[in-house]
Amino acid sequence: xxxxxxxxxxxxxxxxxxxxxxxxxxxxxxxxxxxxxxxxxxxxxxxxxxxxxxxxxxxxxxxxxxxxxxxxxxxxxxxxxxxxxxxxxxxxxxxxxxxxxxxxxxxxxxxxxxxxxxxxxxxxxxxxxxxxxxxxxxxxxxxxxxxxxxxxxxxxxxxxxxxxxxxxxxxxxxxxxxxxxxxxxxxxxxxxxxxxxxxxxxxxxxxxxxxxxxxxxxxxxxxxxxxxxxxxxxxxxxxxxxxxxxxxxxxxxxxxxxxxxxxxxxxx
Amino acid sequence: xxxxxxxxxxxxxxxxxxxxxxxxxxxxxxxxxxxxxxxxxxxxxxxxxxxxxxxxxxxxxxxxxxxxxxxxxxxxxxxxxxxxxxxxxxxxxxxxxxxxxxxxxxxxxxxxxxxxxxxxxxxxxxxxxxxxxxxxxxxxxxxxxxxxxxxxxxxxxxxxxxxxxxxxxxxxxxxxxxxxxxxxxxxxxxxxxxxxxxxxxxxxxxxxxxxxxxxxxxxxxxxxxxxxxxxxxxxxxxxxxxxxxxxxxxxxxxxxxxxxxxxxxxxx
DNA sequence: GTTGGACTCTCCCACCGTGGGAGAGTCCAC
DNA sequence: GTGGACTCTCCCACGGTGGGAGAGTCCAAC
Numbered sequence: 001x002x003x004x005x006x007x008x009x010x011x012x013x014x015x016x017x018x019x020x021x022x023x024x025x026x027x028x029x030x031x032x033x034x035x036x037x038x039x040x041x042x043x044x045x046x047x048x049x050x051x052x053x054x055x056x057x058x059x060x061x062x063x064x065x066x067x068x069x070x071x072x073x074x075x076x077x078x079x080x081x082x083x084x085x086x087x088x089x090x091x092x093x094x095x096x097x098x099x100x101x102x103x104x105x106x107x108x109x110x111x112x113x114x115x116x117x118x119x120x121x122x123x124x125x126x127x128x129x130x131x132x133x134x135x136x137x138x139x140x141x142x143x144x145x146x147x148x149x150x151x152x153x154x155x156x157x158x159x160x161x162x163x164x165x166x167x168x169x170x171x172x173x174x175x176x177x178x179x180x181x182x183x184x185x186x187x188x189x190x191x192x193x194x195x196x197x198x199x200x201x202x203x204x205x206x207x208x209x210x211x212x213x214x215x216x217x218x219x220x221x222x223x224x225x226x227x228x229x230x231x232x233x234x235x236x237x238x239x240x241x242x243x244x245x246x247x248x249x250x251x252x253x254x255x256x257x258x259x260x261x262x263x264x265x266x267x268x
Numbered sequence: 269x270x271x272x273x274x275x276x277x278x279x280x281x282x283x284x285x286x287x288x289x290x291x292x293x294x295x296x297x298x299x300x301x302x303x304x305x306x307x308x309x310x311x312x313x314x315x316x317x318x319x320x321x322x323x324x325x326x327x328x329x330x331x332x333x334x335x336x337x338x339x340x341x342x343x344x345x346x347x348x349x350x351x352x353x354x355x356x357x358x359x360x361x362x363x364x365x366x367x368x369x370x371x372x373x374x375x376x377x378x379x380x381x382x383x384x385x386x387x388x389x390x391x392x393x394x395x396x397x398x399x400x401x402x403x404x405x406x407x408x409x410x411x412x413x414x415x416x417x418x419x420x421x422x423x424x425x426x427x428x429x430x431x432x433x434x435x436x437x438x439x440x441x442x443x444x445x446x447x448x449x450x451x452x453x454x455x456x457x458x459x460x461x462x463x464x465x466x467x468x469x470x471x472x473x474x475x476x477x478x479x480x481x482x483x484x485x486x487x488x489x490x491x492x493x494x495x496x497x498x499x500x501x502x503x504x505x506x507x508x509x510x511x512x513x514x515x516x517x518x519x520x521x522x523x524x525x526x527x528x529x530x531x532x533x534x535x536x
Numbered sequence: 537g538t539t540g541g542a543c544t545c546t547c548c549c550a551c552c553g554t555g556g557g558a559g560a561g562t563c564c565a566c
Numbered sequence: 567g568t569g570g571a572c573t574c575t576c577c578c579a580c581g582g583t584g585g586g587a588g589a590g591t592c593c594a595a596c
Binding site for chain 1: 571572573574575
Binding site for chain 1: 283
């Protein structure tokens with residue numbers, strides 16, 4: 001095999017990369033030309049390097065960061081596969097996030113920004129039997145389900161009577177470490193192991209109804225917070241969700257969720 | 269409603285935006301505070317501005333560019349809905365692109381980078397009856413289908429005998445304006461209106477078989493080009509695909525496609 | 537009144553990957 | 567030996583956000 005070297009332009013054409021890209025990859029040590037002329041600085045690539053260059057182009061096409069590509073190229077097949085799997089998971093997560101975004105955007109594009117009727121009212125005091133969990137914002141959906149799965153057996157075993165709906169309580173801000181609670185309203189069950197109790201004070205609240213998948217809840221909260229602030233009020237934790245029609249009873253398009261945020265005169 | 273103004277920090281907390289973001293939005297004219305103290309430069313926001321700020325936060329959450337958000341906020345409801353629909357389409361396209369990427373990444377993560385056996389061989393001369401089209405790289409899939417839909421009736425009406433597979437011809441480089449052709453091998457049909465003919469010269473080729481959805485074809489081409497360049501050969505247009513098992517005959521996981529790239533000694 | 541601490545201001549730089557363009561130098565075929 | 571195509575390095579731009587410096591401001595507590 002003759003090893004006539006290629007200057008950067010022809011080499012770029014072979015691997016479907018731009019000259020700028022190749023220079024950048026050289027500079028960052030991802031793909032160095034086999035020879036660099038000391039005098040002129042000209043980069044010379046060997047035809048064998050197209051293999052790596054094509055691989056880089058392929059992985060870039062899948063949106064892997066250059067740093068990760070560098071890792072993957074340098075790694076043994078085993079850890080390389082591991083890196084690729086990690087990236088696959090990252091991409092899968094991005095897609096599912098984008099799909100939620102898409103659904104919200106659909107709704108916005110069709111219904112416009114309004115579409116939520118916010119009511120200012122009063123809530124009675126409630127006593128909830130709850131289980132708690134700590135999670136990040138991204139995990140909320142899974143964690144709530146998990147909590148429901150923990151809660152119902154406890155209630156059943158203890159023979160505690162309760163009526164729907166299920167409730168969930170959230171902090172006001174979506175932080176990295178947020179404490180949530182899932183429960184039901186009941187006067188019974190004090191002292192049951194695994195159960196905790198939450199006394200929700202009565203008082204003024206803002207509320208609205210969300211019909212549709214949970215991925216679109218953000219829209220409802222947006223309307224809710226806007227209405228609260230416009231009235232010069234301040235939201236107070238915990239935010240309450242009541243699952244009037246849940247995933248067990250209806251397809252995701254028909255879920256009904258009541259959103260309630262306690263409010264307070266801002267002067268207070 | 270008392271209009272006690274808020275400094276940037278408390279206002280940021282209300283709308284779940286960072287102080288940096290608010291300053292940036294002010295600077296670019298997206299959301300200006302109602303009052304800026306001439307002496308100190310302090311920004312003062314009115315509680316009513318939380319509505320716009322929340323909307324901005326919401327649209328950013330859906331990944332709309334700030335410039336588009338500015339447009340949307342300024343526009344009438346009608347054109348706003350239009351803008352949102354356009355963004356929805358953009359996002360939908362990104363998702364489908366990402367899904368293709370994900371599938372390729374799956375395959376890479378599982379099978380590793382190898383997985384394609386590239387054969388160097390010789391192809392006989394072939395005479396194809398084709399229809400042509402011009403498209404961008406993103407449209408290829410749809411255009412090829414459209415071409416098939418145009419080709420088959422013409423063949424049928426003219427009573428031209430042919431045998432599977434269907435073939436497609438592509439240029440070497442994926443450019444913005446690429447000419448493609450779809451056809452079948454047949455000795456008949458000269459002069460049929462709507463049909464053109466393509467004489468594929470025989471000679472040395474590199475080829476491989478791709479089994480799976482078309483969204484993963486890039487992987488096969490990567491292996492193919494790498495093999496060609498490693499042997500010091502040069503690919504020649506047109507690239508040929510033969511659809512041995514097409515979408516009409518099998519689910520997408522089981523599609524079989526033969527990829528053939530004519531090659532030439534690089535010295536020539 | 538003064539002090540201290542929390543807040544705010546403006547500026548610059550960083551990330552990521554790519555492209556554009558300036559200005560200078562190099563290669564090679566005619 | 568000359569022209570034209572190529573290459574070099576260097577700086578700046580995009581998008582949106584964050585970090586940090588260094589200076590100034592607000593307000594409550596003493």
